[in-house]
Each structure stands twice: as structure tokens, then as C-alpha cells.
Amino acid sequence: MALNFERVAVVATGVIGASWAALFLARGLEVDATDPSPGAEQRLRNAVQAHWPALVQQGLAPGASTERLRFHAQLEAAVEHADFVQESGPEKLEAKVNLFARMDAAAPARAVLASSTSGLPITAIQRACRNPQRVVLGHPFNPPHLIPLVEVGGGQQTPPEAVADAMAFYTALGKRPIHVRREIKGHIANRLQAALWREAFHLVREGVASVADVDAAMAHGPGPRWALMGPFMNLHLSGGEGGIEHLLAHLGGPIEDWWRDLGNPSMDAALQRQVIEGVAHALGDRTTQDITQARDALLTGLLQAKRQSSALD
Structure with a gap:
């Protein structure tokens, strides 16, 4: 050691x-x-x-x-x-x-x-x-x-x-x-999570999507890619042969426009209840232990596969 x-x-x-x-x-x-x-x-x-x-x-x-x-x-x-x-x-x-x-x-x-x-x-x-x-x-x-x-x-x-x-x-x-090179509330990863959570709660509050659909959007959309590479490398690949330079030249403006439209919800009692009920509905008959065991089994396999490849490290 x-x-x-x-x-x-x-x-x-x-x-x-x-x-x-x-x-x-x-x-x-x-x-x-x-x-x-x-x-x-x-x-x-x-x-x-x-x-x-x-x-x-x-x-x-x-x-x-x-x-x-x-x-x-x-x-x-x-x-x-x-x-x-x-x-x-x-x-x-x-x-x-x-x-x-x-x-x-x-x-x-x-x-x-x-x-x-x-x-x-x-x-x-x-x-x-x-x-x-x-x-x-x-x-x-x-x-x-x-x-x-x-x-x-x-x-x-x-x-x-x-x-x-x-x-x-x-x-x-x-x-x-x-x-973490400079002290900041929430460090790095939790701030990234918090930014996503803020918009997730906003979308539910505004009736854009259910709790289950927000989770599905992440789990079956950006999530699998983000499990392999971070946001900047994913953006680079989205730019094709031109990489991130091409991507930012063409989508930098729209991304900035989306930023300006992101929500800023308050964690009030009504929103908390809406999310709690949404999670309960999504769980159905499954227990938290069931979900945890399934998650950990899949995580173990994913992490083993990642350790065997240094190409995306």
C-alpha cells in the first residue's frame, strides 16, 4: 500500500x-x-x-x-x-x-x-x-x-x-x-449533479415530464454515454471529424440559449410531494433493496469492463 x-x-x-x-x-x-x-x-x-x-x-x-x-x-x-x-x-x-x-x-x-x-x-x-x-x-x-x-x-x-x-x-x-483545486460548495461532482437535479425538478414541476420519464431520459439517453466519458469528451465526439471546435461553432449559440431557459425551482412542500409520489409510482412493487442490488450488479460489470480498456480513461 x-x-x-x-x-x-x-x-x-x-x-x-x-x-x-x-x-x-x-x-x-x-x-x-x-x-x-x-x-x-x-x-x-x-x-x-x-x-x-x-x-x-x-x-x-x-x-x-x-x-x-x-x-x-x-x-x-x-x-x-x-x-x-x-x-x-x-x-x-x-x-x-x-x-x-x-x-x-x-x-x-x-x-x-x-x-x-x-x-x-x-x-x-x-x-x-x-x-x-x-x-x-x-x-x-x-x-x-x-x-x-x-x-x-x-x-x-x-x-x-x-x-x-x-x-x-x-x-x-x-x-x-x-x-479539487479551489474550495467551493459541493466540490465538483455534486455541483454537476445539482445542476441536473435542478432541471429535473423543474421539468416535473412544470408538467413537461413525469418523474419516471425524466429518469428514463437520463438512463436511456445521456446516461450510458456519460458512464463512459464526461461531458466535454462527449461533446467532442458529437462534433464528428471537426470535434468540439465544430460542435461549439454550430451549437454553441443554441446551448447558450438553453442555459438561459433552464428552470430555477424552489424545493417547496408541493414539489417535494410531487416527486415523492412520482418515485413511489415508478418503484411499483420493487423495494429499494431490489433496486440497489440490481444497480450494484450492473455497476460491477460496467466497472470491470471499463478497467479492461484504457481507451476511454
């Missing part, structure tokens, strides 16, 4: 933390986990077992074992021997400030402290740490045990070396880290 990061602490073991723990175990690491919620240890172990078949299908590292998971009632005990700490607590700034101050006080000097925060700035999170230089952003995409992306960045007191160490660690795990 890069940089001798062999023992990882997972702080908070909800959906994201449990997925991280499963990935770390599958990569042959020792994992110390902690979460103050009642019943957290059993939920974590159940989640790891549920994720394990997909990780086996991806391929386990030498020494990978669910037996290398230890659960601790106290945060300080979980981080005291860690080389790397992955925090995935509630998306509440003051809670994270407190967590990082405690982790910073208890973790070895060598340990990198990473937050899975979906959109909070690291500068604010590291403010109460005595060693703020080791605090970094390590935001995964759900579920972390399958999706390769990790957004990595620092705060005002984080040196480039700490960001580079985190990126090297995630790369060694088989992840695809990208560098």
Missing part, C-alpha cells in the same frame, strides 16, 4: 462509512471503526457482509478479510494507531469541527485525516485542529466500495504534500481521485 498506509480508521459507519470500511478491508487493510449510534457495530458488520460479494467479484487484495475489522466504542481508541482516518459523519459543520479536533488530538502524527464531506469547506473543518496541515477532503461517490471517484483537496492550512499523499493512497486502493 502506498506510503505505508496499512491501518485505516473509519469514523462514523453509516451508509458511506460502512461502504468505505468494506473497500478498505477488500484492499487488505486493517480497519478500526467507530460510531456512537446504538447498534452501529452490528449494522456495520451486516453492511460489510452485504458488500463483500461485489468486492470479491472485483478481486480481493492479498490478505483481504472481514476478520480484520475491529469496532471501538470510543473514537480515540479507533484512531490511536491509524495511518489514515476516513471520517463520514453527519453533514453538519460544528459536528465535523469537533470530530476533527478529537481525531487530531488522538491520532498519530503520521496519520492523514480525511473527510467524506459532500460540500463543506476543509478550511472550516480544520479550524480547531492543532495539526490542521494533515486535514484533507476525501469525498467519495456513493457507494464508495464500487464507484471509483474520490474528490481530494485541502483547506487554507493544508500543504500540497498532504493532498498528494491522500491522492496516492486512494490511487493505490484502485480509486480515481481528482484534485
Whole structure:
């Protein structure tokens, strides 16, 4: 493992933390986990077992074992021997400030402290740490045990070396880290998602399409292409032999016109109810577990196929 990061602490073991723990175990690491919620240890172990078949299908590292998971009632005990700490607590700034101050006080000097925060700035999170230089952003995409992306960045007191160490660690795990070069709400991928969500909610509110049809438009239209390449490369291919230069010369104006016409909905109670009812109708008799299992099976196959080809990387 890069940089001798062999023992990882997972702080908070909800959906994201449990997925991280499963990935770390599958990569042959020792994992110390902690979460103050009642019943957290059993939920974590159940989640790891549920994720394990997909990780086996991806391929386990030498020494990978669910037996290398230890659960601790106290945060300080979980981080005291860690080389790397992955925090995935509630998306509440003051809670994270407190967590990082405690982790910073208890973790070895060598340990990198990473937050899975979906959109909070690291500068604010590291403010109460005595060693703020080791605090970094390590935001995964759900579920972390399958999706390769990790957004990595620092705060005002984080040196480039700490960001580079985190990126090297995630790369060694088989992840695809990208560098968030400037702090911004929601980082990169969530801002891209938010832009799409805004228009999706707008189209439903305006009666242009049902919830199911909006999902179908993405899943059977741009979605398959975007699973292979990002928006800029897709635009380049849409330009044919002339590439993106030809595309922008001919469609730049219309695209800008569409931008000006995009919606700006408010997340009021009526719109929330409309979307909730639309999702329930689209689900029908299927459970969330049914959908999750089908998604993960398809994701595993897609990601395996992508790993076998570097042409679209």
C-alpha cells in the first residue's frame, strides 16, 4: 500500500462509512471503526457482509478479510494507531469541527485525516485542529466500495504534500481521485449533479415530464454515454471529424440559449410531494433493496469492463 498506509480508521459507519470500511478491508487493510449510534457495530458488520460479494467479484487484495475489522466504542481508541482516518459523519459543520479536533488530538502524527464531506469547506473543518496541515477532503461517490471517484483537496492550512499523499493512497486502493483545486460548495461532482437535479425538478414541476420519464431520459439517453466519458469528451465526439471546435461553432449559440431557459425551482412542500409520489409510482412493487442490488450488479460489470480498456480513461 502506498506510503505505508496499512491501518485505516473509519469514523462514523453509516451508509458511506460502512461502504468505505468494506473497500478498505477488500484492499487488505486493517480497519478500526467507530460510531456512537446504538447498534452501529452490528449494522456495520451486516453492511460489510452485504458488500463483500461485489468486492470479491472485483478481486480481493492479498490478505483481504472481514476478520480484520475491529469496532471501538470510543473514537480515540479507533484512531490511536491509524495511518489514515476516513471520517463520514453527519453533514453538519460544528459536528465535523469537533470530530476533527478529537481525531487530531488522538491520532498519530503520521496519520492523514480525511473527510467524506459532500460540500463543506476543509478550511472550516480544520479550524480547531492543532495539526490542521494533515486535514484533507476525501469525498467519495456513493457507494464508495464500487464507484471509483474520490474528490481530494485541502483547506487554507493544508500543504500540497498532504493532498498528494491522500491522492496516492486512494490511487493505490484502485480509486480515481481528482484534485479539487479551489474550495467551493459541493466540490465538483455534486455541483454537476445539482445542476441536473435542478432541471429535473423543474421539468416535473412544470408538467413537461413525469418523474419516471425524466429518469428514463437520463438512463436511456445521456446516461450510458456519460458512464463512459464526461461531458466535454462527449461533446467532442458529437462534433464528428471537426470535434468540439465544430460542435461549439454550430451549437454553441443554441446551448447558450438553453442555459438561459433552464428552470430555477424552489424545493417547496408541493414539489417535494410531487416527486415523492412520482418515485413511489415508478418503484411499483420493487423495494429499494431490489433496486440497489440490481444497480450494484450492473455497476460491477460496467466497472470491470471499463478497467479492461484504457481507451476511454
